[in-house]
Amino acid sequence: MNLAVFPRRGYVKDPTPIESCPAFSKALGGKVNIFIKRDDLLPGCAGGNKTRKLDFCMADALAKGADTIITCGAVQSNHCRLTLSWAVKEGLDCHLVLEERVKGSYKPEASGNNFLFKLMGVKSITVVPGGSNMMGEMEALAARLKEAGRTPYIIPGGASNPIGATGYVSCAQETLQQLFDMGLKVDHMVVPSGSAGTHAGIVVGMVGNNANIPVSGINVSRTKADQEALVRKLARETAQRVGMSGEFPDEAVTCFDGYVGPGYSLPTESMVEAVRLLAQTEGILLDPVYSGKAMAGLVDLVRSGYFAEGSNVLFLHTGGSPALYAYLDTFK
CATH class of the missing domain: 3.40.50.1100 (Rossmann fold)
Structure with missing residues (x-):
C-alpha cells in the first residue's frame, strides 16, 4: 500500500508518542502491560484523532x-x-x-x-x-x-469515509514502525469505535501489513452487530481505495458493546472510573464520550482476564478532553 499517492495537507508531521503506563497497569492488577498511542496530542485545536x-x-x-x-x-x-x-x-x-x-x-x-x-x-x-x-x-x-x-x-x-479512513491506515503503518524502533511486541490493540473511520482504517492498516495484531473496538453507541457491520463495510471500501492485496477479512473486525450504557454520550460509572483512574495514575485526560468509554472497556477486559497474563496491550487515545468541561456535574 503506497499511501504517498493520495493527496494530503501535511497536518501530521511527526509520529504521536507511544507511552508506557506502568502506574495505570499496576492499578489494574499488574498482569497486563498497558501502552497508549497518544493521538490526543495530534495538531489542531486541542488535538484528537480527526x-x-x-x-x-x-x-x-x-x-x-x-x-x-x-x-x-x-x-x-x-x-x-x-x-x-x-x-x-x-x-x-x-x-x-x-x-x-x-x-x-x-x-x-x-x-x-x-x-x-x-x-x-x-x-x-x-x-x-x-x-x-x-x-x-x-x-x-x-x-x-x-x-x-x-x-x-x-x-x-x-x-468516516474511505478518504478519511486512509488517515488511520497511515496511523497503523506509523505505529508498526514505532513498535519496531522501540523493540516492543504488542499482543492486542484497543480502539474506540464510533463513526467507524478510525477503527476501519486501523484494521486495514494492520491486515494490509500482515501485523498479526488483533484489534478490538469498544462501541460508544451501537450494538455489536450493527457496529461490526458498519466497520466492515467501511474497511472493505478503504482497503479497495488504498490497494490492499486480497479481500478484507471480516473476522478482523471485533467490537464490544457492553460499555455504551444508557446511550451515546450518556455517562456511565465505568467511564467515570476509567477517566479518573488514568488521570490519577498517569496524568492523562480522556473524554467522557469516546476514549473514556473505550478505556472503561479495556479496564473491564483486563480485569476479566480477556488478555493473557503478561500481554502488552496498546490503547489508541483518540482525544476529546475539551468535552470534559461540559460534564463537570458528572465528575463531582
Missing part, C-alpha cells in the same frame, strides 16, 4: 475548489471542533450541523467544544433532532450556500 482523517479530506476539498466546509456531529462533537479548526487554518468558512441525540442536550452557552465552536468563528450552527438524516440536512445546507455563490464541500460525520 486530524489524521482531515489531512486527506481537506486536500480533497481544496482540490475540488471548495471555499466552504460543511460537517456534522453531536452537540459536543470533537470532529466538528477539529474540522472547524482546520477550516480556519485553510481560510475556509465552516458550517456545522449538530444532532441533538439526547433531547435537550444542546445548550447554546455550554462550555467544552460548544464554546470552542464560537471562539473559532463558526459561520453557522444548525441544530437538528436526534435521528435526523444528517447527510440530507448537510446537502440542504449546501444547496442554500450554492445559491448564495459559495462552493461547499461536505465532510461526513467523523470524516
Whole structure:
C-alpha cells in the first residue's frame, strides 16, 4: 500500500508518542502491560484523532475548489471542533450541523467544544433532532450556500469515509514502525469505535501489513452487530481505495458493546472510573464520550482476564478532553 499517492495537507508531521503506563497497569492488577498511542496530542485545536482523517479530506476539498466546509456531529462533537479548526487554518468558512441525540442536550452557552465552536468563528450552527438524516440536512445546507455563490464541500460525520479512513491506515503503518524502533511486541490493540473511520482504517492498516495484531473496538453507541457491520463495510471500501492485496477479512473486525450504557454520550460509572483512574495514575485526560468509554472497556477486559497474563496491550487515545468541561456535574 503506497499511501504517498493520495493527496494530503501535511497536518501530521511527526509520529504521536507511544507511552508506557506502568502506574495505570499496576492499578489494574499488574498482569497486563498497558501502552497508549497518544493521538490526543495530534495538531489542531486541542488535538484528537480527526486530524489524521482531515489531512486527506481537506486536500480533497481544496482540490475540488471548495471555499466552504460543511460537517456534522453531536452537540459536543470533537470532529466538528477539529474540522472547524482546520477550516480556519485553510481560510475556509465552516458550517456545522449538530444532532441533538439526547433531547435537550444542546445548550447554546455550554462550555467544552460548544464554546470552542464560537471562539473559532463558526459561520453557522444548525441544530437538528436526534435521528435526523444528517447527510440530507448537510446537502440542504449546501444547496442554500450554492445559491448564495459559495462552493461547499461536505465532510461526513467523523470524516468516516474511505478518504478519511486512509488517515488511520497511515496511523497503523506509523505505529508498526514505532513498535519496531522501540523493540516492543504488542499482543492486542484497543480502539474506540464510533463513526467507524478510525477503527476501519486501523484494521486495514494492520491486515494490509500482515501485523498479526488483533484489534478490538469498544462501541460508544451501537450494538455489536450493527457496529461490526458498519466497520466492515467501511474497511472493505478503504482497503479497495488504498490497494490492499486480497479481500478484507471480516473476522478482523471485533467490537464490544457492553460499555455504551444508557446511550451515546450518556455517562456511565465505568467511564467515570476509567477517566479518573488514568488521570490519577498517569496524568492523562480522556473524554467522557469516546476514549473514556473505550478505556472503561479495556479496564473491564483486563480485569476479566480477556488478555493473557503478561500481554502488552496498546490503547489508541483518540482525544476529546475539551468535552470534559461540559460534564463537570458528572465528575463531582
